[in-house]
Structure formats: structure tokens, C-alpha cells
Amino acid sequence: MLILSVESATSAASVALIKDDGLLGEYTLNYKKQHSVLLMSLIDNLLKDNALTIKDVDAFVVSKGPGSFTGLRIGMATVKGLCMGSNKPLISVSSLDGLAFNELNFSGIICPIMDALRENVYTCFYKNVGGKLEKLIDHSHFSISELAEKLTEMNEPVIFVGDGVEKYRTYLEEHMQNIYFAANSNSFAKASSLGEIGLQLLNAGFSDDLNAVTPIYLRKSQAEREYDKKMELSNGI
Missing domain, CATH: 3.30.420.40 (ATPase, nucleotide binding domain)
Known part of the structure; x- marks a missing residue:
């Protein structure tokens, strides 16, 4: 079983390839670039450096948060697209679970x-x-x-x-x-830790509904909070 794991809940972008018998490789970059720029490049390089293609991947694991609103959406959209294109299962794992696993x-x-x-x-x-x-x-x-x-x-x-x-x-x-x-x-959110949890879940027969899975936010975004505040002021609350 070959798992591709993606962690994008924090400022660090991390991707990992994991098999049942261990970690094949992991790239983590904690640099001020948007995940939309980094993730596909990291995935492509990791696969190439292991002489693999996306077709060799059996399942995908992605962080579902909580964390950066933008980072989570980018990571989830990227992995959902890969799952749809390859018809492979998706397992979403909390970024907090991944950190605790460290x-x-x-x-x-x-x-x-x-x-x-x-x-x-x-x-x-x-x-x-x-x-x-x-x-x-x-x-x-x-x-x-x-x-x-x-x-x-x-x-x-x-x-x-x-x-x-x-x-x-x-x-x-x-x-x-x-x-x-x-x-x-x-203290970095690592794709490898996320992937190990995902592999355990997959081996236990669990996978997410691709159309139903969404990020965990725990609180409203700043834009939503500012909108609510404006509405309160406009309504005289």
C-alpha cells in the first residue's frame, strides 16, 4: 500500500510517501510562499525522486485542520483533485492528531x-x-x-x-x-505523521466520502467575523 500524504494547515507545506513498511520520503518547506505555489511542485518532485507516478499511489491523506483557512482549502482542493483524477480513496486526518503523533x-x-x-x-x-x-x-x-x-x-x-x-x-x-x-x-505539522495515521485508518477499512469531507475550522474566518461585526453595527446591536 502506497500513501501520498499532504499537510497544509500551517505555514509549512509538507508532503510524504509512505508504505506499510515505512517512509519512502518527505519534503517539508517552511518558507513564505503560498501553498498554491508549493504543493504540486513538492508532490511532483517527491514522486520523481522515488521513480514513481501518481498512478502508483493507492490512496491519499490530507490534513483537514484546524489551521490556516487558506492553507486548508488549498490542500483539500489539491488532494480531492488527485483523488478524482486517479479514482483513489481519500482519508482526512486532523492536523492536531498529526502533531500529537509526533x-x-x-x-x-x-x-x-x-x-x-x-x-x-x-x-x-x-x-x-x-x-x-x-x-x-x-x-x-x-x-x-x-x-x-x-x-x-x-x-x-x-x-x-x-x-x-x-x-x-x-x-x-x-x-x-x-x-x-x-x-x-x-513542532512542525508533518505529512509523514499524518500519513501514518491515515494508513492505520485505511487498513482498518476507513475512507472519507470525497464529496462530503470538509475542513475543520473551529472558529469563523477573519472576513466572516468582520462581516458579522458590520452587520451588528448596521442593525444597531
Whole structure:
């Protein structure tokens, strides 16, 4: 089974090729270029460097968020197009699940944090149960202070992973105890981690409905929030 995985929920664009017996290759680029420019080029180069074509791929895995609204739409549209063109299955995986998978061997609570701006994060809490991730809460959108309070109440060791680590590390160190932080290399959303989860799901018989699958946003986009604000003002609310 050959899986092509695409992660586009953050500023980093990442693609990976994974087989049942391991990772064939992965390209990750954290540079200020739009995913619409990067993704197909990364996919083409990865396939060529492994002497493969899109016809050799058995299934596609894509991040469904939460994360960058634009990045998620570009990634989802790209992979949906590849699935339609090749008539191959699609598996969508949460970007938070992928980040947590980077720290699967941690014995306490694994807490991915993705910066949602204005002192907020996208997050979820996980534990390693039998070598697989088990969610302790649903995917959520918290202020950093709410996050610290909830985890403190759980009274367990916590490891933080994700692009929110750099931004909120000082706050978390000042307001929490018994906490750890992932290495910089593990705080990227990796297509390989996403693909491993997707491969597990595929081998268990799961795939998404291509026409029904949509990104997880957790909150409205800035444009939607600004529109709502204008409507409130115009209605005298």
C-alpha cells in the first residue's frame, strides 16, 4: 500500500510517501510562499525522486485542520483533485492528531497547540493507549489562559507540540508545572505523521466520502467575523 500524504494547515507545506513498511520520503518547506505555489511542485518532485507516478499511489491523506483557512482549502482542493483524477480513496486526518503523533511515546498528556491569534490556540488533549492516540477532549479553541487552567486541573505531566510552542512557551512556564516542550523539528505539522495515521485508518477499512469531507475550522474566518461585526453595527446591536 502506497500513501501520498499532504499537510497544509500551517505555514509549512509538507508532503510524504509512505508504505506499510515505512517512509519512502518527505519534503517539508517552511518558507513564505503560498501553498498554491508549493504543493504540486513538492508532490511532483517527491514522486520523481522515488521513480514513481501518481498512478502508483493507492490512496491519499490530507490534513483537514484546524489551521490556516487558506492553507486548508488549498490542500483539500489539491488532494480531492488527485483523488478524482486517479479514482483513489481519500482519508482526512486532523492536523492536531498529526502533531500529537509526533510525540506519541510521551507517557503523560500530549497537547498540540496551534496559534489561532489573539492569545488563542487550537488544541486537543491526547494520551498514548496501546500505541495509539486516544482523545481526552474534542478538538477545541481556547485562550492560552483557559488552556493552562484546564491542564493544571488534570494534574498530569504535559508535553506541548506545535507552532504555538514558540509563542506561548514563556506564559506556560510561568503558569504551569511539570511541563515539557517538543523539539523544534517535532513542532512542525508533518505529512509523514499524518500519513501514518491515515494508513492505520485505511487498513482498518476507513475512507472519507470525497464529496462530503470538509475542513475543520473551529472558529469563523477573519472576513466572516468582520462581516458579522458590520452587520451588528448596521442593525444597531
